[in-house]
Amino acid sequence: MDSAITENSNLSPCLPLVKTLVVMGVAGCGKSSLGEAAAARLGWRLIEGDDFHSAEAVQKMRSGIPLTDADREGWLDRLGALLQNEATTGAVLTCSALRKTYRDRLRAAVPGLCFAFMRIDQAVAEARVAARTDHLFPASLVESQFATLESPVDEPGMLTLDATQPISALTAQVITWLTPMQEQNSNSNPDPDSTNPRGDKQ
Numbered sequence: 001m002d003s004a005i006t007e008n009s010n011l012s013p014c015l016p017l018v019k020t021l022v023v024m025g026v027a028g029c030g031k032s033s034l035g036e037a038a039a040a041r042l043g044w045r046l047i048e049g050d051d052f053h054s055a056e057a058v059q060k061m062r063s064g065i066p067l068t069d070a071d072r073e074g075w076l077d078r079l080g081a082l083l084q085n086e087a088t089t090g091a092v093l094t095c096s097a098l099r100k101t102y103r104d105r106l107r108a109a110v111p112g113l114c115f116a117f118m119r120i121d122q123a124v125a126e127a128r129v130a131a132r133t134d135h136l137f138p139a140s141l142v143e144s145q146f147a148t149l150e151s152p153v154d155e156p157g158m159l160t161l162d163a164t165q166p167i168s169a170l171t172a173q174v175i176t177w178l179t180p181m182q183e184q185n186s187n188s189n190p191d192p193d194s195t196n197p198r199g200d201k202q
Helices: 031-042 055-062 069-085 100-109 122-130 139-148 167-187
Strands: 020-024 045-048 091-094 114-119 158-162
Touching: 020 031, 020 100, 031 045, 031 091, 031 114, 031 167, 045 069, 055 069, 069 091, 069 100, 114 167, 122 139, 158 167
Parallel strands: 020 091, 020 114, 045 091, 114 158
Antiparallel strands: none
């Protein structure tokens, strides 16, 4: 079995009572690419977290000014509300979710929320962001994101991934991780007729 899956073996808090996944990590880790691929495979809505920042927060980031906790509060609440609305139909959210308090804020909105953490070295993330020409986040802010990041690897319902792997391999790991949980949820709510093939009333 893949080491990225066995690294976080406590899957019970992530049972799919809700169909929601947050792909998290610093800028440059590949959140958007994995989020898009995973959403397509799962048939869930993709929610790009960056699209829901306030205009003031966007301007700060474009100017190379790190966001504060206060800047992120309303943003996290908006993302939590979006996940709540999609909890039964399915959604993949891309969100940095750097601090545990940020992740807990999302968990409070959607209990049972799953996370996939894209782990990456700072030098690699900086090189990736510097190579972008159409992103609101300048490479100068990557250092501040690593300073803010609180490692989530020991948190429940957390899958840790090597962000330097191909997106196809990462997507397969996410699907493999989620599939047994999806099957357990289905088995816990069997079709009434499946145990009564003739459809007789009991």
